[in-house]
Amino acid sequence: MQPLIISANPNNEYYFHEGCHILELSNSPADGGISIARARVELGQTTRWHWLLHTTERYVILEGRGMVEIGALEPQAVQAGDVVIIPPHCRQRIRNxxxxxxxFLAICSPRFRAENYCSD
Known part of the structure; x- marks a missing residue:
């Protein structure tokens, strides 16, 4: 791996069928240990139940407030500064x-791969 700076381009944000907008910040086979995406959930929206195979995901809440549901835990309120750790194969969703x-940032290790994404 070589030193690299990746500049975010807000025009690359896209709507993901899970129910949120995604801006991939870093997701490359050259840095397979991790990926970073910015997720944006609109006011009043809830993402679909989903889980990742073989991938740990972390939400780093940057702005707003939400209610996160992961695995067997009771729903938890989250706000800017909170970190949510989601193990592989763990069902999850978040409501604005x-x-x-x-x-929030969605930080995945190893990096996010579409074939590891599952949903109801």
């Missing part, structure tokens, strides 16, 4: 309960 967009 704030007054604007809920924005």
């Amino acid at each position: 309960t704030g007054e604007g967009d809920l924005i």
Whole structure:
């Protein structure tokens, strides 16, 4: 691996059928140990139940408030500064309960791969 700076391009944000907008910040086979995406859940929206095979995901809440459901845990309120750790094969979803967009980083290790994504 070589030193690299990747500049975010907000025009590359896309709507993902899970129910949120995604901006891939870093997801490359050259850095297979991790991927980073910015997720944006619109006001009042809830993502679909989903889980990742062989991948640990972390949500780092940047803006807004939400209610996260992971595995067998009771729903938990989250806000800016909170970190949610989601083990592989663990069902999850998040609902925006704030007054604007809920924005968080989704950090996956190893990196996010579409074939590891599962949903109801």
